[in-house]
Amino acid sequence: MKGCDASILLDGTGSLISEKRSNPNRNSARGFEVIDEIKSALEKACPHTVSCADVMALAARDSIVLAGGPSWEVPLGRKDSRGASLSGSNNNIPAPNSTFQTLLTKFKLQGLDIVDLVTLSGCHTIGNARCVLFRQRLYNQSGNSKPDFTLDQSYAAQLRARCPRSGGDQNLFFLDFVSPTKFDNSYFKNLLSFKGLLNSDQVLVTKNQVSLELVKKYAGSNELFFEQFAKSMVKMGNISPLTGSRGEIRKNCRKINS
Ligand code: HEM
Incomplete structure (x- = not known):
């Protein structure tokens, strides 16, 4: 959580509290066994050379390519942390009910700007989110027992069918219901028709003019979205990496070297 240093991959031990x-x-971050598989193949072929932090940056790029998204060159040479930070993880990661201002502030604290915020949010063109993370929007957005009026009401009714007032917390919903497994610009088109799943998605069109213009630009052009997405991913991947003699190359991504 101090940067791109694979701290999230560490399991808890007697002395280390895991960011997991x-x-x-x-109940959210998953896929750790995929990283384990990549890392163990790498350690066989070329031991002690590629850090877990670099594996994650490469795996993120490659999964986006496989889903039909852009490709880019990943700058390499990150080292892995020898610790984790539970409080950093709790405090620095934006929440799905964050306000627009909070989202922007949290991005800025990491050196990312409004263009990065809007563009990188476009990653919600793939994947899922759990009912518990957007339920408030369906039933009681502002404490007045009314749904979020910036959510398309027929879309809200569909969501309520599998995300009841109580229960079903872990039920999964597509972040982009139009093309949930394809990396494309339909996420931005959904936002313009008030069908963003998370509050943190929808506020990109309802709370800020600059952000709205960016959403419109990407909704109108896959190419412009892809081009900036690649740049913003490189920028995000460069958040305070450990380099040189700082950090280590873990043998097993779940544990610091002994
Ligand atoms: C702008 C701030 C962001 C917020 C508030 C946010 C929030 C969330 C939430 C709440 C979920 C669902 C998690 C769950 O159900 O357990 C999610 C899923 C996801 N997010 Fe974000 N996210 C943000 C930015 C990003 C960025 C920058 C990326 C990548 C560049 C990203 C990629 C994803 C992906 C791929 C999933 C689906 C994961 C899966 O299906 O397992 N998100 N996000």
């Missing part, structure tokens, strides 16, 4: 247990990551 933080509020944003608990």
Whole structure:
């Protein structure tokens, strides 16, 4: 959580509290066994050379390519952390009910700007989110027992069918219901028709003019979205990496070297 240093991959031990247990990551972050598989193949072919942090940056790029998205060159040479930060993970990761201002502030604290915020949010063109993370929008957005009026009401009714007032917390919903497994600009088109799933998605068109213009630009052009997405991913991947003699190359991504 201090940067792109693979701290999230560490399992808890007697002396280390895993970031996997933080509020944003608990019951959420997954796929760790995929990283294990890549890392163990790498250690066989070329031991002690590629860090877990670099594996994650490369795997993120490659999964986006496989889903039909853009490709880019990933700058390499990150080292892995020898610790984790539960409080960093709890405090620095934006929440799905964050306000626009909070989202922007959290991005800015990491050196990312409004263009990065809108563009990188476009990653919600793939994947799922759990009912518990957007339920408030369906039933009681502002404490007045009314749904979020910036959510298309027939879309809201569909969501309520599998995301009841209580229960079903872990039910999964596509972040982009139009093309949930394809990396494309339909996420931005959905936002313009008030069919963003998370509050943090929808506020990109309802709370800020600059952000709205960016959403319109990407909704109108896959190419412009892809081009900036690649740049913003490189920027995000360069958040305070450990380099040189700082950090280590873990043998097993789940544990610091002994
Ligand atoms: C702008 C701030 C962001 C917020 C508030 C946010 C929030 C969320 C939430 C709440 C989920 C669902 C998690 C769950 O159900 O457990 C999610 C899923 C996801 N997010 Fe974000 N996210 C943000 C930015 C990003 C960025 C920058 C990326 C990548 C560049 C990204 C990629 C994803 C992906 C791929 C999923 C689906 C994961 C899966 O299906 O397992 N998100 N996000």
